Amino acid sequence: MLAHLFRVGTRCSPVLGRPLLLRIHTSAAVRRSDGHHGSYLLSSLAQLPSQLWRHLLRAPQAPRPPSRSPLSAWHWIGGVLLSPVVLRKCPRLCLVAHCEAEEAPPPHGRPRVEESCFNWKLFWQFLRPHLLLLGAAIVLALGAALVNVQIPLLLGQLVEIVAKYTRERVGSFITESRNLSVRLLLLYGVQGLLTFGYLVLLSQIGERMAVDMRRTLFSTLLQQDIAFFDAKKTGQLMSRLTTDVQEFKSSFKLVISQGLRSCTQMAGCLVSLSMLSTRLTLILMVATPTLMGVGTLMGSALRKLSRQSQEQIAKAAGVADEALGNVRTVRAFAMEHREEERYEAELEGSRWKAEELGRGIALFQGLSNIAFNCMVLGTLFIGGSLVAGQQLTGGDLMSFLVASQTVQRSMANLSVLFGQVVRGLSAGARAFEYMTLSPSIPLSGGFCIPKEDLLGAVTFQNVRFSYPCRPGFEVLKDFTLTLPPGTVVALVGQSGGGKTTVASLLERFYDPTAGAVLLDGRDLRTLDPSCLRGQVIGFISQEPVLFGTTIMENIRFGKLDASDAEVYAAAREANAHNFITSFPEGYDTIVGERGATLSGGQKQRLAIARALIKQPRVLIMDEATSALDTESEQVVQEALDRASTGRTVLVIAHRLSTVRRAHHIVVMADGRVWESGTHEELLKKQGLYAELIRRQALDSPLTSTPPLRVRKGHRNL
Ligand SMILES: Nc1ncnc2c1ncn2[C@@H]1O[C@H](COP(=O)(O)OP(=O)(O)OP(=O)(O)O)[C@@H](O)[C@H]1O
Numbered sequence: 069m070l071a072h073l074f075r076v077g078t079r080c081s082p083v084l085g086r087p088l089l090l091r092i093h094t095s096a097a098v099r100r101s102d103g104h105h106g107s108y109l110l111s112s113l114a115q116l117p118s119q120l121w122r123h124l125l126r127a128p129q130a131p132r133p134p135s136r137s138p139l140s141a142w143h144w145i146g147g148v149l150l151s152p153v154v155l156r157k158c159p160r161l162c163l164v165a166h167c168e169a170e171e172a173p174p175p176h177g178r179p180r181v182e183e184s185c186f187n188w189k190l191f192w193q194f195l196r197p198h199l200l201l202l203g204a205a206i207v208l209a210l211g212a213a214l215v216n217v218q219i220p221l222l223l224g225q226l227v228e229i230v231a232k233y234t235r236e237r238v239g240s241f242i243t244e245s246r247n248l249s250v251r252l253l254l255l256y257g258v259q260g261l262l263t264f265g266y267l268v269l270l271s272q273i274g275e276r277m278a279v280d281m282r283r284t285l286f287s288t289l290l291q292q293d294i295a296f297f298d299a300k301k302t303g304q305l306m307s308r309l310t311t312d313v314q315e316f317k318s319s320f321k322l323v324i325s326q327g328l329r330s331c332t333q334m335a336g337c338l339v340s341l342s343m344l345s346t347r348l349t350l351i352l353m354v355a356t357p358t359l360m361g362v363g364t365l366m367g368s369a370l371r372k373l374s375r376q377s378q379e380q381i382a383k384a385a386g387v388a389d390e391a392l393g394n395v396r397t398v399r400a401f402a403m404e405h406r407e408e409e410r411y412e413a414e415l416e417g418s419r420w421k422a423e424e425l426g427r428g429i430a431l432f433q434g435l436s437n438i439a440f441n442c443m444v445l446g447t448l449f450i451g452g453s454l455v456a457g458q459q460l461t462g463g464d465l466m467s468f469l470v471a472s473q474t475v476q477r478s479m480a481n482l483s484v485l486f487g488q489v490v491r492g493l494s495a496g497a498r499a500f501e502y503m504t505l506s507p508s509i510p511l512s513g514g515f516c517i518p519k520e521d522l523l524g525a526v527t528f529q530n531v532r533f534s535y536p537c538r539p540g541f542e543v544l545k546d547f548t549l550t551l552p553p554g555t556v557v558a559l560v561g562q563s564g565g566g567k568t569t570v571a572s573l574l575e576r577f578y579d580p581t582a583g584a585v586l587l588d589g590r591d592l593r594t595l596d597p598s599c600l601r602g603q604v605i606g607f608i609s610q611e612p613v614l615f616g617t618t619i620m621e622n623i624r625f626g627k628l629d630a631s632d633a634e635v636y637a638a639a640r641e642a643n644a645h646n647f648i649t650s651f652p653e654g655y656d657t658i659v660g661e662r663g664a665t666l667s668g669g670q671k672q673r674l675a676i677a678r679a680l681i682k683q684p685r686v687l688i689m690d691e692a693t694s695a696l697d698t699e700s701e702q703v704v705q706e707a708l709d710r711a712s713t714g715r716t717v718l719v720i721a722h723r724l725s726t727v728r729r730a731h732h733i734v735v736m737a738d739g740r741v742w743e744s745g746t747h748e749e750l751l752k753k754q755g756l757y758a759e760l761i762r763r764q765a766l767d768s769p770l771t772s773t774p775p776l777r778v779r780k781g782h783r784n785l
Contacts, residue, residue: 186493187500194280198273202324205273208266209328215259216329217336220474222252224344224467231462270321278317284503285309293507294577295536305502312499319492326485330478337471337478344464344471348451352472355446356479359439366435370428377421384414447472509576509597515590516599523588524604524685524716526551526574531583533569543569545739547583551686551732556717558727560760561736567720570736571688574718575605587686606684608708610691612675614663619648620655622663622674626681634681642677643707644670672704680711687711690720724761733757 195202226248233241289305341349391398391407398407447469454460460468533544543566551557559567572578573585576592585592592600606626614622623635630638635655639645647670651657663671672692679687693704705726721727727747734744735756743755750757 186497187504190500190503191496194277197280198276201269201273205266205269205324206328208262208269209325210332212259212262212266213329213332214336215255215262216333216474217340219252219255219259220337220467220470221340222248222255223470224463224465226252226463227466228461228463266325270325274317274321277320278313281313281316281499281503282309285313285499288503288505291507291511292502292505293509293536294572296505296507298535298537308498308502312495315495316492316499319488319495322488323485323492326481330481330485334475334478334482337474340471341468341475344468345451345454345460348447348454348460348468351450352443352447352475355443356476359443362439363432363436366428366432370425370432373421373425373428377418377425380414380418380421384411384418387411387414444469509579512596512598514594514596514599516596517588517590517604519603519685521588522604522685523553525553525586525588526686526716526718527586527589528570528573529584529586531573531580531585533573533578533580535569535578542581543739544573544580547736547740549734549741549744551716551718553716554714555731556712556719556729557732557734558719558721558730559734559736560721560724560727560757561742563722565736566739567736568690571607571690571718571720574686574688575607576600603682604685606679606682606687606711608672608675608679608687608689608692612663612671614659614666614671614674616659616661616663618653618656618658619651619674622659623655623677623681626678630681635677638677638681639674641680641707641710642673643703643710644673644677647673669704673707676704676707676711685715687715687717688720689717691722692719693723693726735760 226245229241229245229248233239233244286309289309338349341352387407387410391411398404448465451460451465451468455462455465528547528549531544531547532542533547534540534542547566547570549557549570559570561567573580574592576585576595576597579593587595587600587604615625620632620635623638624630626638627634632655636645639648639655648655648657657665659666659671659674663674666674676692689708692708709729719727719730727733729747731746732744733747733750735742735750737756743750743753743757745753751761
C-alpha cells in the first residue's frame with residue numbers, strides 16, 4: 069500500500085521561550101476503500117531535523133544548520149531511529165519538529181491556546197493499576213505481529229508448490245500443500261485470537277483509565293474556587309472532561325496496539341525482504357520515499373482544505389447553537405426567517421468546502437491507487453526478470469510482494485500513529501492540567517460551630533475586596549457591618565455597588581483581600597466551609613437554578629438525608645406545597661431543564677424550600693423577588709417573611725418596598741456602608757436612602773433610576 073495520507077493541523081505551545089504558534093501535523097488517514105492506509109511517517113520524520121533547525125533559527129542564539137540537504141534515505145533512517153527517543157525525552161520538541169511555525173494571527177476570533185506540558189507523573193498514576201493487563205496486552209500484540217511476519221513466508225512456499233505442480237505436473241498437489249495449508253490456517257487462527265485478546269485488554273485499560281481520569285478531573289473541578297470559574301468558560305471545562313479525555317484514550321489504545329504491531333511487523337518483514345532479495349529491497353527503499361514525498365505535498369494541500377472545511381462546519385454549528393439556545397428571543401423578535409437564512413448561508417459555505425475537499429481526496433486516492441499498482445507492477449517486472457535470470461524463485465517473489473505490502477501497511481499505520489501520539493499528548497496535557505490545581509479555599513476542614521451553640525451573629529470587619537480576575541478594581545473598601553442574631557438587615561444601593569459581593573463573601577465564595585468576616589466572633593477562614601454552606605447559611609438568589617429532576621429531589625438538594633416529611637414541611641414554609649400538590653405527579657413532577665416547566669414564582673418558592681430544608685441560622689436573599697410580577701412577588705414575599713422569623717437575614721433588594729420592614733436598612737455606596745437605620749430613620753435623614761425612595765416610583769427597579777450622587781464622607785454601621 070502506498071502513502072495516501074494528509075496531516076491535520078492543530079495549534080500548540082510556545083517553544084524555546086517565545087510564543088510561537090505552531091501547527092502540529094498530526095496524521096489522518098484518508099482510507100482507501102480496502103481499508104489500507106498510505107504513509108508518510110518517514111516523510112515527517114525526515115523533515116524532523118530541518119524543521120527543528122527552522123525553529124532553532126528563530127530563537128535568538130540558534131546556530132545555523134550546516135546545510136539543508138534534500139530528503140535522503142539517511143534522513144528517513146535517522147528519523148525512524150531518533151523519533152521514539154525524542155518523543156520520550158521531550159514531547160514538546162517533537163511538537164516543534166513536527167509542527168510548522170505559524171506566527172500569523174489565529175483564524176478569526178479563535179484565541180491562542182497556551183498548551184501545558186504533558187504530566188507523565190499523573191499519567192503513570194492512572195496507568196499503574198492496569199500494568200498487569202497492559203503487560204498481557206503487549207505480549208499478545210507482539211505475538212500477533214510475529215505470526216503476521218510468518219504468513220508471507222508460508223504463502224511463498226505455497227506458491228512454490230503451485231508453480232512446481234504447474235510446471236512438472238507430478239505428485240499430488242493436495243498432499244504436498246496440505247501441511248502448509250494447515251499451518252497457514254493455524255497461523256490465521258492464532259493471529260485472530262491474539263488480536264482479539266489484546267484488543268479486548270486494551271479496550272478495558274483505556275476505558276478504565278478514561279473513567280478514572282474523568283472522575284478525578286470532575287472532582288478536582290468541583291473543588292476549585294469560584295474565582296476559577298469566573299475565569300473559565302463552562303464549555304472549555306466540558307471539553308476537557310469529554311473531548312480531551314476521549315482523544316487521549318483513543319491515542320493511548322492506538323499507540324499500544326498499532327504501534328507495537330506495526331513496528332514488529334515492519335522490522336520482521338524488512339528482514340525477510342532483504343533475505344529474499346537485497347536488490348529488490350533497495351529499489352523498494354528508494355521508490356517508497358519518493359512517492360511519499362509527492363504524497364506529502366498533496367497531503368499538505370488537503371490538510372489545509374480539511375481545516376477550512378472544519379472551521380466552516382463549526383461556524384454553521386455556532387449559528388444553529390445560538391439560534392436554538394436563544395429560541396425565545398428569536399421568537400419574540402420574529403427572527404426565525406433571518407436565522408434560517410444565516411444558517412443556510414453557512415451551510416452552503418460548508419457544502420462548498422466539503423465538496424472541494426471531497427474532490428481533492430478523490431484525486432489523491434486515484435493517484436495513490438495508480439502509484440500502488442505501478443509499484444506492484446514494477447516489483448513483478450523487476451522481480452520477474454530476476455526469476456527469469458534464476459536469481460529468485462517464483463515463491464520468493466510472491467513472498468516479497470506480500471511482505472512489502474505488510475511493510476507499507478505498517479508504515480501507514482505508524483504514520484497515522486505519529487500524528488495520534490502528538491494529538492494524544494496534547495489532549496492528555498489539557499486533561500491533566502487542572503487535576504493538579506488546588507483551591508485556595510478548601511471545600512471542607514476547620515471548625516464547625518455546633519448547631520446548639522450557633523447564634524448567627526455576622527460581622528464584616530473593615531473588609532476590602534477585589535475580585536481575583538480584576539485585582540486592580542476594589543469593590544469593597546473598608547466595609548464594616550454587623551448583623552445581630554435574629555435580625556433582618558437589608559442592603560440597598562445602586563447597581564454594581566457591591567451588594568452581591570457582600571453576600572458572596574459571607575458564603576465564603578471568596579476571601580476578603582483585607583479585613584475579616586466573622587460568624588459568632590469567629591473568622592470564616594477558621595470555619596469548615598462545608599459546614600458553613602451546608603448547615604449554617606441558606607442562600608436564595610434572584611434567578612433560582614433548579615436541576616432537571618423531580619420537585620422532591622430539587623428540594624432535597626438542600627439536605628440529602630431529609631425525610632419526606634421534612635421536604636413537605638419546607639415546601640409548606642415556602643408557600644409551595646399547594647401548587648406542588650396541584651400537579652398530577654405532585655412531588656414527583658419533573659421540572660424540566662433548569663426548571664423550565666415552572667413559572668418564575670414557583671421556581672423561586674422551590675428554591676426557598678430548598679434553602680429552608682437545612683434550617684439555616686443565617687439566610688441570604690439576593691433580590692429574591694425582583695424577577696417576579698406583583699402577584700407572584702406577594703406569595704413569595706409571604707414565604708420569605710415566614711422564613712425570616714428567628715433567623716439572621718441579609719436581604720439584598722432592588723425594590724425598596726420589600727425592605728421597609730427590615731430591622732436595619734444599610735445603604736451601600738462607593739464600596740462602603742454609607743448610611744443605615746430603619747426605614748423611618750433613614751427617611752428622616754434625608755440622605756441617600758431618601759433620595760433613592762424619591763427617585764424610585766416605589767415599585768420600579770433601582771436600575772432604571774439615574775446613578776445616585778454620593779456626597780463626600782461616609783459612616784459605617
Ligand atoms: N465575578 C466577578 N468578577 C469580577 N468582577 C465582578 C464579579 N462579580 C461582580 N463584579 C464586579 O463587582 C462590582 C460589584 O458587583 P455586585 O454584583 O456585587 O454589585 P450589586 O450591587 O450586587 O449589583 P446589582 O444590584 O446590579 O446586582 C461590579 O462592578 C461588578 O462588575
